[in-house]
Structure formats: structure tokens, C-alpha cells
Amino acid sequence: MTKATTKLKQKPLQLILVASLLFTAHIVLAEQTTPTEKPVTQPTVTVKNPPSTNGVHIGDVLRRTVVVEAPTAMTLAENALPKKGSKHDGIELVGVALQSQPQSGHTQYTLQLSYQVFAVSNYPSVMHLPAYKLTFTGAAASTVEVPAWGFWFSPLVTGGTATARKNLLPEFKTPLIDSRADRQRLGLFLTLLVASLAALLYINADGHWLPFMGGAFARAHRQLKHLAKSSRPKTAVEEKKALVYLHQAFNQHYGANIFARDIEEFVNVRPGFKGLQSEITQFFEASNQSLYDVKPRDSRQVIAQLVQLSKQLRDCERGVA
Structure with a gap:
């Protein structure tokens, strides 16, 4: 076999190797230039509700955490937030706390809401934390909705007054604190005080x-x-x-x-x-x-x-x- 024939057989292999290297370099450059995170163009909402949906009694406090990620060009309108003290079907909003934290290319808003249950019911019933909308202002106004959350409300005592009478506990007189030693020390102190003043x-x-x-x-x-x-x-x-x-x-x-x-x-x-x-x-x-x-x-x-x-x-x- 001549040298010319050998060179002709090696040339396709060299072309394949060069093409493979070029393709690998193109993939690496594409991965480097492609951003790791997708840019946020519209507000997204994540809601963390209370851990249990049953066994809620009167006076219990339910806490919701709402996390919203919005573009930097948008700003959450605080005047559109739920108002502290507002009531809905026996549930009162007793706490509102908002925190904002700038992120890469967007802003993260964390809204803490505390609800207290004041409803009265003789039987277990389904109740809801109300739904509401969050409004964003800026270059492009937008609105996101926080859905309602349902839970089972359980009364402390089921039935009427007859049932309540059966569950009444007898009154227990609070035990008195023994203050004899304190009274003796106070009397001794007053005696010494009077004696000292009389001596002076x-x-x-x-x-x-x-x-x-x-x-x-x-x-x-x-x-x-x-x-x-x-x-x-x-x-x-x-x-x-x-x-x-x-x-x-x-x-x-x-x-x-x-x-x-x-x-x-x-x-x-x-x-x-x-x-x-x-x-x-x-x-x-x-x-x-x-x-x-x-x-x-x-x-x-x-x-x-x-x-x-x-x-x-x-x-x-x-x-x-």
C-alpha cells in the first residue's frame, strides 16, 4: 500500500475528530451563555397554610404565609393589602406583616397573616380564610389572587344548655397564701421603726x-x-x-x-x-x-x-x- 493511499484513509478520521471537537465546544459555550434562572416576567404566588385543617376551636390563631416573586419593575401596592381588624364570617385578621427582599432580577415579598377565630357554632362546620387579590403597580400593572383556605371548625361543647350544665365543674376555692411569717416580719419592722423614731x-x-x-x-x-x-x-x-x-x-x-x-x-x-x-x-x-x-x-x-x-x-x- 502506497503512502498516498494511507493518507487518503486517515483524512476522513481527522475530519470526524475535528467536527466532534467543534460540536462539543458549541455545547459548552451554549451552556455558559444560557442563564441558569429564567427571568421573572409576571408575579408568582406561593401560599403556606396552617398545618391542620381540622380541630380548630374558638380563639385559635391561624397563620398564613404568602410569598410573591415579582419583576423588579413592579411594586406591590401596600394600600391593597388586607386590613388588620377586618372580619369575615366570624374570623378576624389580627396581624399583618410584610417584608420585601431584592433578588437577582426580581423582588420577593413575604406576607404574614394571622387570623383569629371568633365564630360560634353548636356543630362542626366548614369555614374559610378569605381569598383576596394582590395588586402590583409599575411599568405593567398586574394582579395575583390568593385563594381561600377551608378548615373544619369544632365547637368546644356540642349541644345546648342542658349539655353545658352536665359539663360544668364545681367551683374550687383558691387556696390562700400563708402570710403569717410576712406579717410577723412586718410587725417587727414597724415596732423597730417606731422605737427608733421615739428614741431619736x-x-x-x-x-x-x-x-x-x-x-x-x-x-x-x-x-x-x-x-x-x-x-x-x-x-x-x-x-x-x-x-x-x-x-x-x-x-x-x-x-x-x-x-x-x-x-x-x-x-x-x-x-x-x-x-x-x-x-x-x-x-x-x-x-x-x-x-x-x-x-x-x-x-x-x-x-x-x-x-x-x-x-x-x-x-x-x-x-x-
Whole structure:
């Protein structure tokens, strides 16, 4: 066999191989240029209804989910949506929620609807969630219809009042909560509160209308405070008057006129004043200087010091110092 004959036999095989390669390339290019998703030209609707079509009672809430895919050029008219609160044959629309999400070449609308059943029926009956239309506006207006959905409504009690009486349950008295421990704690708290307020009043009040508050030093303290706050000038006369107030209180507690030499015996008879023995001694020394010394002193300052001393003596008198 010559070389020319061999070449002639190989040439058809080469042509077949080239044609096969060209056809395969054409298919691959066609698949690459063909879009994977068909473009959305008209709105499409998908409805997800409640899972059960029976056993629905009064007061139950039924939820529907409506998913609509529409071209980007179209917009769902929200004013055409079902109105919340609308009623249809004993079924009220109690919730409306709309969400939109842009997709590739179209928009996906998700409409959540909640219906509550208020129908009354003595026997099981077929009821429907209403049908309605969704309107789209834009370059080309369009309308899609959401179909009605039927279900079986089951009454809670079948029959009339006679049947209802048979199904009545006796009343059960609600058990009371044992609050004795709380009342005891509340009573203890109130007792402590009243006692604390009474103690604060007894310690700090200047009045004499409560028992054990109208002592001699308490009265002297009130007189000295009134004297210190008066607008009259503080002279030696005012100073001597202030000293007399305290001397009268000491005499009343001692049962006789008390002098500097009697201080030791006074604190022995009244041990509650023993903590102020040095202050009492200083008072009698200052009193002697004021009565018998001719040197002038700052009467205002002396009266202010006597106010402080009388408060300390009042606290000892009440037993709180």
C-alpha cells in the first residue's frame, strides 16, 4: 500500500475528530451563555397554610404565609393589602406583616397573616380564610389572587344548655397564701421603726410634752437657746441670766443650793453626770468669775458655751450620754 493511499484513509478520521471537537465546544459555550434562572416576567404566588385543617376551636390563631416573586419593575401596592381588624364570617385578621427582599432580577415579598377565630357554632362546620387579590403597580400593572383556605371548625361543647350544665365543674376555692411569717416580719419592722423614731425624738427633741423629757436641764437648755437666738444685745445682764438658768437646774437635781464644793457629792448622788464632772467644775469656776470679777467678757461667747453645756447635761439627764 502506497503512502498516498494511507493518507487518503486517515483524512476522513481527522475530519470526524475535528467536527466532534467543534460540536462539543458549541455545547459548552451554549451552556455558559444560557442563564441558569429564567427571568421573572409576571408575579408568582406561593401560599403556606396552617398545618391542620381540622380541630380548630374558638380563639385559635391561624397563620398564613404568602410569598410573591415579582419583576423588579413592579411594586406591590401596600394600600391593597388586607386590613388588620377586618372580619369575615366570624374570623378576624389580627396581624399583618410584610417584608420585601431584592433578588437577582426580581423582588420577593413575604406576607404574614394571622387570623383569629371568633365564630360560634353548636356543630362542626366548614369555614374559610378569605381569598383576596394582590395588586402590583409599575411599568405593567398586574394582579395575583390568593385563594381561600377551608378548615373544619369544632365547637368546644356540642349541644345546648342542658349539655353545658352536665359539663360544668364545681367551683374550687383558691387556696390562700400563708402570710403569717410576712406579717410577723412586718410587725417587727414597724415596732423597730417606731422605737427608733421615739428614741431619736427622745434624744434630740427639746419639747417637754413627752414623759421624761421635761427635766430641769432640758428646760434650762430651751431657755438658753431662746436667749441665744434673741435679737437683744448680749450684755453682762443676759450672761448672768443664762448662768442662773443652769444654777436653777443644778439646784433642782441636787435638792438644795449647790456650790463648787458640792460637785463631788453631786456626781456621787447622780452618777449619770460623772462623765461631765470636769465640765461642771469649769462651769462653777466661770460662774464665780462672772459674778465677782469686774473684768468685761464676751457675753455672746459665754452664752453660746452654756448652750452646748446645757445640751450635754440634758443628755445625761435623759440617760443617753
